[in-house]
Amino acid sequence: MRAFFATALTTLLLGSLPALAQQAADSVAPEIGTAQTKKQAGTPVRGKKWMVAIANPYAAQAAADVLRSDGSAIDAAVAAQLVLGLVEPQSSGLGGGAFLVYFDAESGKLTTLDGRETAPAAATPRLFQNQAGEPLKFYDAVVGGRSVGTPGTPALLEEMHARWGKQPWDKLFAPAKQLATQGFVVSPRLEALVELDQVRLSVHPKTAAYFLPDGEPLKAGSTLKNPAYAETLARLSKNGAKEGFYGGETAKSVVATVGSFTANPGLLNLSDLANYQTRERKPVCSDYQEVSVCGMGPPSSGALTVGQILGIAGNFDLKELGPENPESWRIVGDASRLAFADRGRYMADSDFVPMPTKGLLKPDYLSARADLLDSEDGMAMTGDAVTPGDPSWDHAAVDYADDVSLELPSTTHFAIVDSQGNAVSMTSTIENAFGSRLMVGGFLLNNELTDFSFKSHDNGVPIANRVEPGKRPRSSMAPTIVMKDGKPVLVIGSPGGSRIIGYVAKTIIAYLDWGMDIQAAISSPHLVNRFGTYDLEENTDAANLAPELEKLGYEVKIRDLNSGLHGIAIENGELIGGADPRREGIVLAE
Numbered sequence: 027m028r029a030f031f032a033t034a035l036t037t038l039l040l041g042s043l044p045a046l047a048q049q050a051a052d053s054v055a056p057e058i059g060t061a062q063t064k065k066q067a068g069t070p071v072r073g074k075k076w077m078v079a080i081a082n083p084y085a086a087q088a089a090a091d092v093l094r095s096d097g098s099a100i101d102a103a104v105a106a107q108l109v110l111g112l113v114e115p116q117s118s119g120l121g122g123g124a125f126l127v128y129f130d131a132e133s134g135k136l137t138t139l140d141g142r143e144t145a146p147a148a149a150t151p152r153l154f155q156n157q158a159g160e161p162l163k164f165y166d167a168v169v170g171g172r173s174v175g176t177p178g179t180p181a182l183l184e185e186m187h188a189r190w191g192k193q194p195w196d197k198l199f200a201p202a203k204q205l206a207t208q209g210f211v212v213s214p215r216l217e218a219l220v221e222l223d224q225v226r227l228s229v230h231p232k233t234a235a236y237f238l239p240d241g242e243p244l245k246a247g248s249t250l251k252n253p254a255y256a257e258t259l260a261r262l263s264k265n266g267a268k269e270g271f272y273g274g275e276t277a278k279s280v281v282a283t284v285g286s287f288t289a290n291p292g293l294l295n296l297s298d299l300a301n302y303q304t305r306e307r308k309p310v311c312s313d314y315q316e317v318s319v320c321g322m323g324p325p326s327s328g329a330l331t332v333g334q335i336l337g338i339a340g341n342f343d344l345k346e347l348g349p350e351n352p353e354s355w356r357i358v359g360d361a362s363r364l365a366f367a368d369r370g371r372y373m374a375d376s377d378f379v380p381m382p383t384k385g386l387l388k389p390d391y392l393s394a395r396a397d398l399l400d401s402e403d404g405m406a407m408t409g410d411a412v413t414p415g416d417p418s419w420d421h422a423a424v425d426y427a428d429d430v431s432l433e434l435p436s437t438t439h440f441a442i443v444d445s446q447g448n449a450v451s452m453t454s455t456i457e458n459a460f461g462s463r464l465m466v467g468g469f470l471l472n473n474e475l476t477d478f479s480f481k482s483h484d485n486g487v488p489i490a491n492r493v494e495p496g497k498r499p500r501s502s503m504a505p506t507i508v509m510k511d512g513k514p515v516l517v518i519g520s521p522g523g524s525r526i527i528g529y530v531a532k533t534i535i536a537y538l539d540w541g542m543d544i545q546a547a548i549s550s551p552h553l554v555n556r557f558g559t560y561d562l563e564e565n566t567d568a569a570n571l572a573p574e575l576e577k578l579g580y581e582v583k584i585r586d587l588n589s590g591l592h593g594i595a596i597e598n599g600e601l602i603g604g605a606d607p608r609r610e611g612i613v614l615a616e
């Protein structure tokens with residue numbers, strides 16, 4: 027086996043941590059960059075049989091052990107997710123939601139499962155507004171019960187295991203139970219994030235007791251036990267999701283915790299939990315070069331927006347231009363701005379609001395959008411030109427106002443391929459780092475509802491992504507499987523709030539157009555443009571492009587861009603994996 031531990035957690039080089047600013051989307055990045063591992067200079071890991079690329083070594087090891095003992099990719103994903111909820115609690119867990127994109131080798135079928143959180147039945151479009159109908163400040167909405175949606179991850183894990191698991195359900199809980207009971211070593215990243223978030227982590231007694239024992243933030247290298255999580259796992263493994271999480275003691279504790287946080291109580295009740303269901307969705311695929319880029323459709327905007335960026339940029343010769351040419355980034359940046367304009371207007375939970383889903387990816391529509399980039403002076407598009415387009419609808423068109431929701435970077439992504447060729451691309455989240463900051467049963471509850479637009483209408487026109495009872499907040503998560511000739515060739519995804527979309531699109535372009543291996547494609551500098559400001563990754567070559575991009579008319583910001591890309595390329599039967607040097611992940615393979 028070739029293990030790529032970079033140089034393991036002990037050699038993580040802690041970077042400088044930016045100070046937290048107050049309530050501003052662009053300056054607050056709760057799950058910020060904390061480290062660069064030596065992977066950045068590394069070569070990708072190679073394997074012949076199976077491979078896992080996961081954000082934490084404990085979780086990667088748990089998944090690898092499952093695959094080594096002949097478990098399936100789905101078994102490995104369940105084991106990994108249960109461990110991630112313990113060792114990377116700020117990013118994902120049983121209190122959150124996730125999307126699965128899965129390729130089943132035997133049937134040759136790609137399936138997407140939606141384990142997104144839902145708004146409580148009692149929620150109204152004014153959930154995040156004050157008495158005067160004005161949007162709340164972001165963290166006033168996040169911290170407490172108000173932002174907590176019904177978790178989807180436990181139901182998703184059970185559903186995917188029931189469909190494609192090979193090993194017994196309870197066996198997959200063993201690594202997480204053992205680590206929770208015997209303890210795990212706190213990583214530098216967890217230490218840094220706790221240190222930064224002390225004030226918010228101290229608002230709830232259970233959260234404070236766990237992350238700030240004796241009033242002091244957790245220390246990297248210390249051993250942390252979580253007996254409450256072991257008990258929650260025991261109930262879920264023994265009784266299944268319906269009785270062991272969405273009913274019984276865990277459900278009662280979740281509802282009591284959400285409702286009793288008097289400073290900002292939530293609306294979740296026992297029937298919200300009892301009624302939760304995972305949904306199978308039609309995969310959203312878009313053609314790019316010789317491949318089909320497939321991922322999660324609504325309520326995620328991930329696959330649609332990545333598909334739009336690629337579909338618009340694909341009208342230009344990025345391969346010829348190359349990664350160092352500012353013209354490449356003008357095309358990618360403006361393609362992304364146009365895609366984000368459509369996203370803000372049209373994308374939401376299509377079970378609740380009509381969407382022009384097919385129209386958004388039609389080649390003639392994207393080609394017409396690409397014409398907007400073909401300016402005679404080759405300058406960046408002006409702000410006025412970046413408006414939503416007019417895609418075709420399958421039914422009567424609906425008028426929406428533009429969305430105003432914030433999505434800040436946290437979340438986790440993993441990629442797994444097993445020896446049968448089954449492939450898992452799964453992105454999992456509790457939204458903001460440490461979610462709502464409410465802890466129950468040894469796990470954190472999500473704040474996913476703040477992915478809804480806080481405003482429900484603009485000048486009387488409804489916003490598609492407004493809060494509604496039972497609705498799933500729009501996501502940016504983009505777990506992706508790139509298919510060629512009916513088989514996966516690349517399994518990829520990332521955390522990072524709405525920047526996920528840019529991280530994934532860049533990695534696909536770097537791999538397919540610029541011929542980088544998957545590790546180089548992941549490690550390559552980020553340049554992300556969602557709303558006009560061009561974000562360039564600090565301390566990388568991207569920052570050197572600033573003067574050229576400014577000459578093209580962009581406002582440039584050089585900043586930390588904390589992706590967590592994990593990917594596996596499949597080339598002539600060989601597995602080639604990459605883990606993001608910006609976090610603590612590793613690739614393991616055999």
Ligand code: GLY
Nearest residue numbers: 455457501502503
């Ligand atoms: N909360 C992150 C996302 O769903 O995009």
